[in-house]
Amino acid sequence: xxxxxxxxxxxxxxxxxxxxxxxxxxxxxxxxxxxxxxxxxxxxxxxxxxxxxxxxxxxxxxxxxxxxxxxxxxxxxxxxxxxxxxxxxxxxxxxxxxxxxxxxxxxxxxxxxxxxxxxxxxxxxxxxxxxxxxxxxxxxxxxxxxx
Amino acid sequence: xxxxxxxxxxxxxxxxxxxxxxxxxxxxxxxxxxxxxxxxxxxxxxxxxxxxxxxxxxxxxxxxxxxxxxxxxxxxxxxxxxxxxxxxxxxxxxxxxxxxxxxxxx
Numbered sequence: 001x002x003x004x005x006x007x008x009x010x011x012x013x014x015x016x017x018x019x020x021x022x023x024x025x026x027x028x029x030x031x032x033x034x035x036x037x038x039x040x041x042x043x044x045x046x047x048x049x050x051x052x053x054x055x056x057x058x059x060x061x062x063x064x065x066x067x068x069x070x071x072x073x074x075x076x077x078x079x080x081x082x083x084x085x086x087x088x089x090x091x092x093x094x095x096x097x098x099x100x101x102x103x104x105x106x107x108x109x110x111x112x113x114x115x116x117x118x119x120x121x122x123x124x125x126x127x128x129x130x131x132x133x134x135x136x137x138x139x140x141x142x143x144x145x146x147x
Numbered sequence: 148x149x150x151x152x153x154x155x156x157x158x159x160x161x162x163x164x165x166x167x168x169x170x171x172x173x174x175x176x177x178x179x180x181x182x183x184x185x186x187x188x189x190x191x192x193x194x195x196x197x198x199x200x201x202x203x204x205x206x207x208x209x210x211x212x213x214x215x216x217x218x219x220x221x222x223x224x225x226x227x228x229x230x231x232x233x234x235x236x237x238x239x240x241x242x243x244x245x246x247x248x249x250x251x252x253x
Contacts, residue, residue, distance in 0.1 A: 016170075016171055016172035017172055019170045019171060019172050020168065020170060020172065023202075041202075041233050045202075045204050045237070048170050048202075048204040049205060052170065052171040052204065052206060102242075107209075111174075111178070111209050111212075112206075113205055113208045113209045113241055115205040115208060115240065115241045118240065119205050119237070119241075122240055
């Protein structure tokens with residue numbers, strides 16, 4: 001049975017400046033497991049994608065005065081595993097399968113490449129996306145570090 | 148304060164060296180800077196130099212694709228240089244090498 005060795009929860013307003021904040025926090029949090037430069041790079045990138053999705057898609061068109069938060073919770077396991085869950089209370093995704101397909105985007109034309117989920121999936125060991133329209137979305141990523 | 152993008156050259160070739168982390172937050176400003184210079188100089192080749200980029204997510208690929216389609220309108224081709232292995236991984240994953248007026252120089 002694997003054991004949790006550390007855990008954290010973080011709530012950030014959905015401001016784009018917090019994309020960098022989120023990935024810095026995750027870098028520091030998993031430093032204890034001494035990930036390789038490559039593993040850390042993968043994780044930072046995956047976190048950045050998930051947080052960007054919350055800002056660009058989940059809370060799109062919501063005013064600054066509204067309470068739009070991104071919730072991040074992460075865990076480290078004694079098996080050298082890291083899990084990061086990033087969730088929002090935004091608009092939700094109607095068709096998760098379609099949203100996960102490469103190049104699919106509803107974002108600003110020509111400026112978003114629709115690769116966010118593909119990056120999360122490729123740079124981690126597993127990605128689970130749960131979403132309810134009008135309620136929000138949660139992505140759970142798991143990465144196992146090399147011994 | 149250090150500039151986010153440093154421009155070199157002009158008439159035929161314009162080089163834009165990107166000097167910060169590229170995410171959705173920073174990409175917006177870089178897009179404005181590059182587009183302004185692109186339309187001012189109207190070069191034949193736009194070189195985007197990534198050698199000073201310490202982090203990039205898929206927003207960086209969006210930035211590249213957006214510049215390619217804009218460059219195409221003025222008959223300009225785009226070159227990517229200075230990509231680390233880390234950044235190449237993202238370039239390959241997103242398949243931007245397929246864009247017709249784009250060359251990735253490793």
